[in-house]
Amino acid sequence: MFIFSLTYLKSISEVEKYLPQHIDYLERHYQSGHFIASGRKVPRTGGIILCRAESKEQALAIMQKDPFYIYQIAEYDIIEFVPTKYANGFEAFI
Numbered sequence: 646m647f648i649f650s651l652t653y654l655k656s657i658s659e660v661e662k663y664l665p666q667h668i669d670y671l672e673r674h675y676q677s678g679h680f681i682a683s684g685r686k687v688p689r690t691g692g693i694i695l696c697r698a699e700s701k702e703q704a705l706a707i708m709q710k711d712p713f714y715i716y717q718i719a720e721y722d723i724i725e726f727v728p729t730k731y732a733n734g735f736e737a738f739i
Contacts, residue, residue, distance in 0.1 A: 646726055646739065647704040649694040651719040657689065659718060666712035679707055681738045691719055697738060701725055 653660055671694070674680040681695040698704040704723060713719040728739055 647696040648724040649696055650722040651691040653691050653719050655718050663712050663718050670711050
């Protein structure tokens with residue numbers, strides 16, 4: 646499992662220009678089962694995506710398709726972790 650931590654490199658007005666494309670990207674990966682949760686950071690300096698991928702290489706390939714990555718709207722930090730304890734019902738996402 647991976648956490649994508651996005652930090653905006655551009656102004657919010659520039660982020661907003663690419664937001665519809667980013668939302669389409671998110672939806673495609675929710676439909677494929679790769680994304681579990683996502684949302685804005687508070688304050689709005691970026692976002693977080695919880696990603697299910699088979700490998701770091703697959704996670705990187707998924708990340709590189711994000712318009713925010715392609716157009717250098719945000720930089721990404723990727724954190725890989727292995728869930729060993731989780732709430733009931735969450736096992737469906739692992």
